[in-house]
Amino acid sequence: MTRQDYELIVIGAGPAGLAAALSAKQHGLSRILVIERDKELGGILNQCIHNGFGLHYFGEELTGPEYAGRFIDQLEGSGIEIVCDTMVIHLENGDDWRIVHAMSTENGYQCLKCRAVILAMGCRERTRFAIQIPGSRPAGIFNAGTAQRYVNIEGKMIGRRVIILGSGDIGLIMARRMTLEGAKVLACVELLPYSGGLNRNIVQCLHDYDIPLYLSHTITNIEGRNRVQRVTVQQVDENRRPIPGTETYYDVDTVLLSVGLIPENELSREAGVKIDRRTSGPFVYENLETSEKGIFACGNVLHVHDLVDYVTEESQAAGKAAAAFVLDGALTDIGHVIEIKTEPTVSYTVPQAVRVNEVAKSLRIFLRVNKIWEETSHIVFRDGDNVIARFKRDYMAPGEMENVNVPRVLLDRVKGDMLYVSIEEAQR
Amino acid sequence: MKTLICIVCPRGCHLNVDEENDYKVTGHHCEKGEIYGRNELLHPVRVVTSTVKVKSNIHPRCPVKTDQSIPKENIFPAMRLLDSVLLTPPIKRGDVVVDDVAGSGACFVVTRDLDT
Ligand SMILES: Cc1cc2nc3c(=O)[nH]c(=O)nc-3n(C[C@H](O)[C@H](O)[C@H](O)COP(=O)(O)OP(=O)(O)OC[C@H]3O[C@@H](n4cnc5c(N)ncnc54)[C@H](O)[C@@H]3O)c2cc1C
Ligand code: SF4
Numbered sequence: 001m002t003r004q005d006y007e008l009i010v011i012g013a014g015p016a017g018l019a020a021a022l023s024a025k026q027h028g029l030s031r032i033l034v035i036e037r038d039k040e041l042g043g044i045l046n047q048c049i050h051n052g053f054g055l056h057y058f059g060e061e062l063t064g065p066e067y068a069g070r071f072i073d074q075l076e077g078s079g080i081e082i083v084c085d086t087m088v089i090h091l092e093n094g095d096d097w098r099i100v101h102a103m104s105t106e107n108g109y110q111c112l113k114c115r116a117v118i119l120a121m122g123c124r125e126r127t128r129f130a131i132q133i134p135g136s137r138p139a140g141i142f143n144a145g146t147a148q149r150y151v152n153i154e155g156k157m158i159g160r161r162v163i164i165l166g167s168g169d170i171g172l173i174m175a176r177r178m179t180l181e182g183a184k185v186l187a188c189v190e191l192l193p194y195s196g197g198l199n200r201n202i203v204q205c206l207h208d209y210d211i212p213l214y215l216s217h218t219i220t221n222i223e224g225r226n227r228v229q230r231v232t233v234q235q236v237d238e239n240r241r242p243i244p245g246t247e248t249y250y251d252v253d254t255v256l257l258s259v260g261l262i263p264e265n266e267l268s269r270e271a272g273v274k275i276d277r278r279t280s281g282p283f284v285y286e287n288l289e290t291s292e293k294g295i296f297a298c299g300n301v302l303h304v305h306d307l308v309d310y311v312t313e314e315s316q317a318a319g320k321a322a323a324a325f326v327l328d329g330a331l332t333d334i335g336h337v338i339e340i341k342t343e344p345t346v347s348y349t350v351p352q353a354v355r356v357n358e359v360a361k362s363l364r365i366f367l368r369v370n371k372i373w374e375e376t377s378h379i380v381f382r383d384g385d386n387v388i389a390r391f392k393r394d395y396m397a398p399g400e401m402e403n404v405n406v407p408r409v410l411l412d413r414v415k416g417d418m419l420y421v422s423i424e425e426a427q428r
Numbered sequence: 429m430k431t432l433i434c435i436v437c438p439r440g441c442h443l444n445v446d447e448e449n450d451y452k453v454t455g456h457h458c459e460k461g462e463i464y465g466r467n468e469l470l471h472p473v474r475v476v477t478s479t480v481k482v483k484s485n486i487h488p489r490c491p492v493k494t495d496q497s498i499p500k501e502n503i504f505p506a507m508r509l510l511d512s513v514l515l516t517p518p519i520k521r522g523d524v525v526v527d528d529v530a531g532s533g534a535c536f537v538v539t540r541d542l543d544t
Contacts, residue, residue, distance in 0.1 A: 040486070049491035049539065050477045063477055065491050065540035069521055152479055155489035180478060180507050199433045199440025204474065208500065394457075395442070 006114040007031045007326045009100045011088045011267065014043020015308050016299020016315040017120035018071040021080050023319025024118075028327055032080045033112070035102055037087040041075070042068030043122055044300075045308065047145075047152045050173055052200065056309035067308060083107075091117065091271040093292045098271075116322040119268055119282065119290070119297040120315065123261040123304055125170075135231075138224035144170040144258035151177060159254025163231055164188040165219050167195035167202070169306060169399075171258025176205035178256075185211050186250050189233055191218045191240055194372050196260070196399045198306055218242065219255065228253050261304045271295060278348035279303040286354040286363055287321035288314065293330055296322050303350050303366070306401060310366070331355070338414050343422035345369060346379075347398070354419075356412065362405040369396045369423055376426045379404055383414045392426065432468055434461040445469050473497035476506050477539070480513040480525060485544045490515055492525050496534040505530045517542045 007029045010017045013036035021034050040046065045053070048064030055061055058070070075082065083104070090101035100112045125143040140159060142150075148170060150156045162178050164171045167190040175185045188206060193216050195202055206213050214233065220242050221232035235246040263281040265273070274283045274291035281302040282290040289296050298318035299311045335357035340349045347370040354363055367379070373396040381388045388411075391404045429448075434441040434456060443465040446452045453465035467473065475497050479489035498506060506529045513525055519542050526536040 046540075049479060049493075051475050051493060061475070063491060063493050063539045066521055069540060152491065153487055153489065155479060155481070180476075180503070200435035203433050203435045208474070395440075400440070 006033045006112065008116045008118065008322050009112060009114040010034045010118045010120055012036060012043065012120035012122055013041040013082065014120060014122050014299060015045055015068060015071065015311050018075060019312045019315035020118045020120055020298055020319040022071065022074055022078065023316040024323045025078055025080055027320045027323035029323045030079065034080060034082045035086050035088055036084045039084055041072050041082065047149045049152045053308050056307065057312050088267060091267045093271045093295060098294055115326045116294045116296065118318055118322055119295065119301050120299050121264045121267065121301045123263045123300040126260045126262055133219055133222055135222035136224060138226055138228050140224065140228035140253050141222065141255045144174045144256045147174055147256050151181065157181060159183060161186060161252040162254040162256060163250050163252045164256045164258060166190060166258035167197050167213060168258040168260055169197045169201050171256060172197045172201040172205040174256055175211050176209060179209045186252060187211065188213045189217045189219060190215050191236060194397065198399055222255060228255055231255060261300065263301045263304065265301060276352055278342065279350060284351045286351050286358055288318040289321060294325055303348065306399065310401065338417055338419050341418050341420045343420055345423040346421050349421060354411065359408045359411060362407045363411060364403055364405050366401055366403045367421065368398055368401055370398055372397045373423060378424050378426055380422050380424050381406065382420045383416055383418065388414055388419065430469060432465065434464050436460045436464045472500040474500055474503060476503055478507060478510055480510050480515060482515040482517065482542060484517050484542045486542060490519065490542060491539045492536045493539050494529055494534040495537045498529055498532040498534045502530040502532055510536065517544050
């Protein structure tokens with residue numbers, strides 16, 4: 001690191017951080033630093049060796065490392081400074097400057113000043129579920145993402161007979177990966193009545209290899225002395241309680257847990273950034289600025305994405321906004337601010353609020369529904385009783401993020417400071 | 429009539445394919461889905477991704493993929509071809525690791541750069 005005052009510091013060099021830094025550069029910034037705690041750039045994509053990345057953004061199917069590689073190539077010779085093996089341990093927000101506290105073996109403890117910060121720290125796997133399962137605690141229980149790292153990056157085989165709890169994408173991907181490496185995957189067990197994973201992963205990773213998916217089931221016991229030997233699987237009722245008499249036993253040596261991801265926001269909280277309980281990520285405005293001036297967020301730290309393509313687009317928007325903040329200064333006239341409220345049919349939206357004056361042509365809103373909608377339905381935006389916008393969908397599922405573009409002219413019609421979003425079945 | 433989920437893109441359209449009526453597809457939102465639906469019943473294909481050994485200072489394994497989809501029944505034979513591969517850096521994305529995988533005409537290619 002050559003200087004102590006940057007225009008922009010990006011924390012994290014996954015696809016979010018890389019795209020944000022490149023976009024900030026394109027939009028006029030020159031003193032940009034990217035800080036990554038790992039020994040290389042690319043974030044989680046390095047271990048996602050399967051294909052399926054980039055269909056929207058590049059129009060072709062790439063593997064995770066290839067997708068990351070395209071951005072890493074662009075970074076070379078761009079003049080953007082990068083440091084790896086450096087962990088950001090604290091973030092402070094001041095009036096004109098933000099202070100990033102970083103730690104590395106090479107440079108020790110450093111306090112770096114910058115005008116704007118982009119949070120791009122990604123997310124980590126939930127572990128709480130592991131703790132709740134009764135039974136002994138033998139070796140052989142892994143988070144699916146950790147298992148992915150062992151197998152794909154370190155080349156270690158972690159088990160021979162496997163059961164997977166949770167049908168999130170990482171679990172599905174690992175079911176196929178373990179099978180290809182010669183393991184027997186006996187089942188994938190999901191507590192909910194639907195899978196949280198993408199359809200394509202259910203087809204390509206389970207159906208292709210005849211791995212059964214048991215919905216509304218869970219693991220109720222794990223046995224084993226040193227290594228996992230047997231697990232009990234039980235069906236659950238509508239209240240997710242195990243139904244007595246439905247016990248099935250599986251002789252396995254490995255349990256993989258794929259029970260979701262949570263954005264990593266310890267640093268954000270320390271800087272005073274307001275966190276939305278629905279996303280577990282920062283509450284952001286239309287330009288991805290958080291509640292703290294000059295601090296922006298994008299990628300999985302903001303909300304868990306299933307598609308890296310959207311991470312890239314979102315991060316480019318954050319980079320552009322951070323550049324505008326540095327070059328033009330903070331907003332002086334905030335104008336009409338609308339908060340987007342979710343009705344019970346919608347689990348969250350990003351952004352959560354919009355400063356209407358800042359929207360050029362239209363506002364892209366990402367959202368997730370909280371159940372499967374198989375019939376044609378509408379995503380409806382209302383300010384009280386008036387319908388502001390309505391978007392038709394033939395099929396929606398919680399595992400697949402939806403997005404809509406609300407034109408500025410419609411936002412201008414919103415009376416008051418609340419916009420409510422809900423899902424309604426179309427009338428036939 | 430067979431029902432399947434289109435996997436070409438994450439939208440996952442629910443397709444109906446009529447084997448009795450020249451494999452006519454319904455339920456697709458774009459023509460890629462129509463092609464997929466037919467092919468999936470006539471001759472299903474997949475891209476295979478895995479890793480191979482590499483003598484690198486950075487990582488012990490290097491990721492690879494088939495540069496085209498290969499017939500589903502060739503997936504396991506294709507995997508076995510990778511067991512004997514040992515790469516030495518520098519390697520670049522796109523470098524060919526195995527030619528003509530199991531007679532399919534596809535190659536296994538490297539999917540990341542490793543300089544050392
Ligand atoms: C297992 C898995 C499979 C997936 N499969 C697909 C798929 O098939 N298709 C698809 O399109 N998408 C897929 N995704 C989604 C997509 O890959 C992610 O949404 C995307 O990688 C998120 O990017 P990110 O940059 O926000 O986070 P990450 O890639 O996690 O990057 C965050 C980076 O920040 C660094 N960092 C964190 N904290 C600090 C700190 N304090 N200091 C310094 N550095 C820090 C981390 O080391 C990491 O490198 C998958 C995701 C996962 C986890
Ligand atoms: S039919 Fe087209 S839109 Fe639908 S899943 Fe297939 S590729 Fe995607």
